[in-house]
Amino acid sequence: xxxxxxxxxxxxxxxxxxxxxxxxxxxxxxxxxxxxxxxxxxxxxxxxxxxxxxxxxxxxxxxxxxxxxxxxxxxxxxxxxxxxxxxxxxxxxxxxxxxxxxxxxxxxxxxxxxxxxxxxxxxxxxxxxxxxxxxxxxxxxxxxxxxxxxxxxxxxxxxxxxxxxxxxxxxxxxxxxxxxxxxxxxxxxxxxxxxxxxxxxx
Amino acid sequence: xxxxxxxxxxxxxxxxxxxxxxxxxxxxxxxxxxxxxxxxxxxxxxxxxxxxxxxxxxxxxxxxxxxxxxxxxxxxxxxxxxxxxxxxxxxxxxxxxxxxxxxxxxxxxxxxxxxxxxxxxxxxxxxxxxxxxxxxxxxxxxxxxxxxxxxxxxxxxxxxxxxxxxxxxxxxxxxxxxxxxxxxxxxxxxxxxxxxxxxxxxxxxxxxxxxxxxxxxxxxxxxxxxxxxxxxxxxxxxxxxxxxxxxxxxxxxxxxxxxxxxxxxxxxxxxxxxxxxxxxxxxxxxxxxxx
Numbered sequence: 001x002x003x004x005x006x007x008x009x010x011x012x013x014x015x016x017x018x019x020x021x022x023x024x025x026x027x028x029x030x031x032x033x034x035x036x037x038x039x040x041x042x043x044x045x046x047x048x049x050x051x052x053x054x055x056x057x058x059x060x061x062x063x064x065x066x067x068x069x070x071x072x073x074x075x076x077x078x079x080x081x082x083x084x085x086x087x088x089x090x091x092x093x094x095x096x097x098x099x100x101x102x103x104x105x106x107x108x109x110x111x112x113x114x115x116x117x118x119x120x121x122x123x124x125x126x127x128x129x130x131x132x133x134x135x136x137x138x139x140x141x142x143x144x145x146x147x148x149x150x151x152x153x154x155x156x157x158x159x160x161x162x163x164x165x166x167x168x169x170x171x172x173x174x175x176x177x178x179x180x181x182x183x184x185x186x187x188x189x190x191x192x193x194x195x196x197x198x199x200x201x202x
Numbered sequence: 203x204x205x206x207x208x209x210x211x212x213x214x215x216x217x218x219x220x221x222x223x224x225x226x227x228x229x230x231x232x233x234x235x236x237x238x239x240x241x242x243x244x245x246x247x248x249x250x251x252x253x254x255x256x257x258x259x260x261x262x263x264x265x266x267x268x269x270x271x272x273x274x275x276x277x278x279x280x281x282x283x284x285x286x287x288x289x290x291x292x293x294x295x296x297x298x299x300x301x302x303x304x305x306x307x308x309x310x311x312x313x314x315x316x317x318x319x320x321x322x323x324x325x326x327x328x329x330x331x332x333x334x335x336x337x338x339x340x341x342x343x344x345x346x347x348x349x350x351x352x353x354x355x356x357x358x359x360x361x362x363x364x365x366x367x368x369x370x371x372x373x374x375x376x377x378x379x380x381x382x383x384x385x386x387x388x389x390x391x392x393x394x395x396x397x398x399x400x401x402x403x404x405x406x407x408x409x410x411x412x413x414x415x416x417x418x419x420x421x422x423x424x425x426x427x428x429x430x431x432x433x434x435x436x437x438x439x440x441x442x443x444x445x446x447x448x449x450x451x452x453x454x455x456x457x458x459x460x461x462x463x464x465x466x467x468x469x470x471x472x473x474x475x476x477x478x479x480x481x482x483x484x485x486x487x488x489x490x491x492x493x
Binding site for chain 2: 037040042043044046057066069070072073074075087089090091092093094095096098099100101102103104108117119
C-alpha cells in the first residue's frame, strides 16, 4: 500500500443489475437483525427510459466523515487506511450521525426498553470494530473482520458483475478510468457520490 | 391525580407503538434526498460542529457568573416579616408547577450531559441520561397544558410592566422599591411564554427525533431526513434560550428573593414582599380587602 492510501467503495452504476446480492450477503454474513440494512441497493430515475440506473449504497467512509464530526460523545474513529469505524460501547444512539450523513448509512435497531432505538450500526467495510480482533464480542457487535483476514468485504466479494469494487482509492479510480475508456465516454463524466468529500464547503 | 397517572401510563405505552408503526420512509426517499444534502444536511453539520456547544457553554457560564456577581454585589432581597399572609397560589397551581419543575430539573441537566457527552465519556451513563430526558419530556407534556391555561390570563402584558422594566425589577438596588408589577412580574411573564410556547416547540421537535422516522414532514422541507435535521437545529437553538431563562428563574426563586420559594410550597406570600415586588397587585387586593 502507498503512504496515503485510503480504502474506498465504488459502485459502477453502468454494471449494477439491481440484484440486491450485496445486501443479502451483508445481512447474512454479519448476522444482522431484519430492520438493519448496512448496505442497500437504490434505483434512481425509476421508470424513466434511458435514465434509470441502480447502485449499491452504504457508508462511503468519507475522508472528512461528517458523522464523526457531529457525534456528541466522539465514538467514531478513522483508521489509518481511511475506514470509518465507531465504538458501540460509547454510542448513545442520539441519531445525530444519521442527520449528518448524506447517504443514510447509520442504522438504529429498535431493541431498547419500550422499543426505543438502540445504539447505531453501520457498514464497517468488514473491518470489525474496536473490540479485540476476531473476538466473540467483535463478531457479535460489528460482524466479520474480513480485512484482518486479508479478504475483500462480503458485498464486493460476491458482486457478480463486479459493479461494486473496494480497495485503495487510487487503485479503484484506475479501474473505473479503464472501464470508462472502454465504454467510449472518455474521461469520467461526473463526480461520483461521496468520492472524496461529502460536501464541498470543507 | 389518578386521571393524571393514567394519562402518563397511556402516553408511555402509545409512544413506542407509534415508533413501531412508522414505516421505513427515510430509506425509501434515499435516492431523491441525497442530491439535496447541501441544503439542511451541511447546515446541521456546521451548526453542530461549530456553534451548539459554544452557545450552551457561553450561556451556562455567563448566566451563572452574572447571578453570582448579583448575589455578591447586590445580594438577595430580604423583606420584613409582617406576619400577614396573602394567598397567591392554590393547591392545583402548586401541584402543576411542581410537576413542571420536576420535568425541568430532569430535562435540563440530562440535556446538557448529552450536549457535552464527550466530557462524560459516552456509554451507559449518557445513554441513561437520554432515557431520563424522555421521562422528563413526558412529565412536561402532562404539566404544560394545565400550566398554560391556569396562568395565561395573568400573564398578559399590563401597563405596570413598563415601570418594572424602568426600575430593573427592583433587583438592581438594595433599597425596597415598588416595582409596579401585577400578580406576575414581566420577568415571570417572559419566562412563562418561553416555557410554554418554546417548550412546546422543544416537545414537538424532540418527539420528531424520538420517532426518527416520522410519518409526516415538517413544513419547508421535502424529505423526512431533512425534517429531522431541521428538528435537531430548532431543538438545540431553542434549548439555549430556555436554559438561560430556566437558570434565571431558578436563581430568582432560590436565592434572589428570600423566602420566595415558600409561596410555591404553602401558597402564601408575605404582605411585605407583595407590597414591593408586586405593587400593583397589592393595590388591587388591598382595595378588595378593605371593601
